[in-house]
Amino acid sequence: MGDEKATGLSRGLTNYGDKDFSIYLRNSFASSMGYSREVLKKPIVGIANSFSGFNNCHRHFPELLEAVKRGVLLGGGLPIEFPTISLGEVFLSPTSLKFRNLMSMDTEEMVRAQPMDAVVLMGGCDKTVPAQLMGAASADLPAVQLVAGPMMTSRYGEERLGACTDCRRFWGKYRAGDVSTEQINDIEGRLATTAGTCAVMGTASTMACIAETLGMSLPGTAAIPAVHADRLRAAEASGRAAANMIDQPIRPSEVITEKSVENALRMLLALGGSTNAIVHLTAVAGRLGIKVSLEKMNALSDTTPVLVNLKPVGEHYMEDFFFAGGVGAVLRELKPLLHLDTLTVAGETLGDRLERDPGYVDHRVIAKADAPLEPQGGLVGLFGNLAPRGAVLKRSAADETLFEKTGRAVVFNSLEDLANRVDDPDLDITRDDFMVLQNAGPKSASGMPEAGYLPIPKKLSAQGVKDMVRISDARMSGTAFGTIVLHVAPEASVGGPLALVRNGDQIKLSVKDKSIDLLVSDEELARRKSEWKSENVPAEMRRGYDRLYASEVSQADEGCDFAFLQPIDFKSDS
Numbered sequence: 001m002g003d004e005k006a007t008g009l010s011r012g013l014t015n016y017g018d019k020d021f022s023i024y025l026r027n028s029f030a031s032s033m034g035y036s037r038e039v040l041k042k043p044i045v046g047i048a049n050s051f052s053g054f055n056n057c058h059r060h061f062p063e064l065l066e067a068v069k070r071g072v073l074l075g076g077g078l079p080i081e082f083p084t085i086s087l088g089e090v091f092l093s094p095t096s097l098k099f100r101n102l103m104s105m106d107t108e109e110m111v112r113a114q115p116m117d118a119v120v121l122m123g124g125c126d127k128t129v130p131a132q133l134m135g136a137a138s139a140d141l142p143a144v145q146l147v148a149g150p151m152m153t154s155r156y157g158e159e160r161l162g163a164c165t166d167c168r169r170f171w172g173k174y175r176a177g178d179v180s181t182e183q184i185n186d187i188e189g190r191l192a193t194t195a196g197t198c199a200v201m202g203t204a205s206t207m208a209c210i211a212e213t214l215g216m217s218l219p220g221t222a223a224i225p226a227v228h229a230d231r232l233r234a235a236e237a238s239g240r241a242a243a244n245m246i247d248q249p250i251r252p253s254e255v256i257t258e259k260s261v262e263n264a265l266r267m268l269l270a271l272g273g274s275t276n277a278i279v280h281l282t283a284v285a286g287r288l289g290i291k292v293s294l295e296k297m298n299a300l301s302d303t304t305p306v307l308v309n310l311k312p313v314g315e316h317y318m319e320d321f322f323f324a325g326g327v328g329a330v331l332r333e334l335k336p337l338l339h340l341d342t343l344t345v346a347g348e349t350l351g352d353r354l355e356r357d358p359g360y361v362d363h364r365v366i367a368k369a370d371a372p373l374e375p376q377g378g379l380v381g382l383f384g385n386l387a388p389r390g391a392v393l394k395r396s397a398a399d400e401t402l403f404e405k406t407g408r409a410v411v412f413n414s415l416e417d418l419a420n421r422v423d424d425p426d427l428d429i430t431r432d433d434f435m436v437l438q439n440a441g442p443k444s445a446s447g448m449p450e451a452g453y454l455p456i457p458k459k460l461s462a463q464g465v466k467d468m469v470r471i472s473d474a475r476m477s478g479t480a481f482g483t484i485v486l487h488v489a490p491e492a493s494v495g496g497p498l499a500l501v502r503n504g505d506q507i508k509l510s511v512k513d514k515s516i517d518l519l520v521s522d523e524e525l526a527r528r529k530s531e532w533k534s535e536n537v538p539a540e541m542r543r544g545y546d547r548l549y550a551s552e553v554s555q556a557d558e559g560c561d562f563a564f565l566q567p568i569d570f571k572s573d574s
């Protein structure tokens, strides 16, 4: 007999107006897949599998899936895999972020609509983990996040290569004429050579560490390399943990709380992690009515040291981080700053976990809290008349000599304009200017791509210029570096102040004051605003998901989520 408290196949019955008929019919069709009657009576652990031929980072998921299934069976459940859409970072146009919310909806609805008692979420590549966490938070069924794990590094001559900080490093050298076409072709084939996510502390790795810190992944699993046998053991353990939660449910709403979100923010700051992660964490927390703000991040940043010496900020790679002690080692260093009574999907508190963790740490990779790489967190929120709702700078990946500076704006009004003019030998630009990119925010045609890492104009890179202040409403890859002000909100394409910047305007950046200001009078800005017209195609002239996205996506400070996916009583005060 099926009812809402039922388990396994009897959950969430298709409604024909006759419950007994519904369960009879469902069992009949499930039998066609070869399950015995005994097996069909078991509780079910769904496995959300985001394997795709368009996602190189998830190449090893078939093997990982077998291990998850083994774990579920050991825990007494019936494992049933189901596909969701997948977001392979470099295979999506205009940008993967646009489809994060779609994947979160797919995950949420399929977890809720299909008969399962718990779920393992298999993700990894950049937007997949935030999408799965968002979906799981909204569905609020016991869930374990299993990540793909990072790629191993490779070699080019004597140099160690890891996607994709080294992709950018060598491309910069190629643009400057220091690397030949033959060499760059050779390097291209050596940058990403195994399954798994990018090999540095990019967005995927940052989100994996955040998932573990939140308590949604099993302790010690975030950093295990994709191809390491421990990754398979982590998959087995994740399946088993999900099965264990059938009798003793731990729901995402019990794991993702104000306190665990604050712990996750501390982790992000201590990692010097990806700027994208603040957008994603805001969106994940928002699904449970928890507000994350840049002001809050700044307050935590003042007391959270940078501890992790990984590219793109430092020297090492994710496999080194794993062998150095991983997330557990960072958590132990941060312990006095953390809420220790937060719950993990393993059924223990963070405090319990840190008590029993063996404690190995390689301090060449993970610094001691009393001898940090930097005393303050890796990210800083900037505010001012250019970004009334905030902007983000990854100060740990930026050039300190540019932190207190006023510069002349050189404006590109779209990505196309940038591509057309940035390498023009006649471009009026010097190393002291501020490059400004407009119309690359979430509601623009480009959908907030990772284009905030504006290329240094060729004529300057040929002179040896490696960094300049660059400002935009776009994002930046977690694997990139530079003095790059991102996520300016409100964005230019909805008439934010960024849209009003003109060539030659002076802009003042002060990291010390956490400010970014356009030094133009209010009267002149009001005049420019009165002349401003949106170039966005109106939502009603679009169709399908593109229309939904254009009309519903929020600004970066609200996580670029859709308001209707947040709890009905959740009010963003931005």
Ligand code: FES
Residues within 6 Å of the ligand: 057, 088, 089, 090, 124, 125, 126, 196, 197, 198, 202, 204
């Ligand atoms: Fe998948 Fe970088 S391309 S994590």
